[in-house]
Amino acid sequence: GAGVSQTPSNKVTEKGKYVELRCDPISGHTALYWYRQSLGQGPEFLIYFQGTGAADDSGLPNDRFFAVRPEGSVSTLKIQRTERGDSAVYLCASSRYTGKRETQYFGPGTRLLVL
């Protein structure tokens, strides 16, 4: 079946611009996660959704970052007034449910470069 997809695969923008990154989870998965990965580091948690609501957004670095999942499926990560330090790979994952046994399935990521 189809895995997690993310669009665009690459995004180049200028400092100060607004960007949106999209994630299409595996059909039927109730939980959706966003992570950010800087070069040479492991992925860092940003936010996760259970259904339509953000269950934990403690990883969002500041109020320039916001994410939505209005219908409990597709999610969009929004970054306002981008800064060069926002350059990273943004990863999305989904799981059937939340829980300690659950496997998260990751997409290929969106590579964001802020010039």
Place this chain on the structure above:
Amino acid sequence: DAKTTQPNSMESNEEEPVHLPCNHSTISGTDYIHWYRQLPSQGPEYVIHGLTSNVNNRMASLAIAEDRKSSTLILHRATLRDAAVYYCIPNTGNQFYFGTGTSLTVIP
């Protein structure tokens, strides 16, 4: 959050077994231990997970210490396609906390 300690890097010869260790001494009694790997320019990929008993699947085996403070991922015959960064992650039930993982190099 359970902290993990893994070697930064390891090497293996092709077609030989590889044992990738992980220390997670602060893990709680109900956290499952998940292993993921990340190939270059790809998202992390699930490998295996377990709670107390050793586990086997088509990709690997997971050996969990009796006190659960450490585990070892075993690749029985390393191939060039196994070259990746391997992460062990105690799953607290919500987000994953990745460390820096172990970068595995497979030598032909």
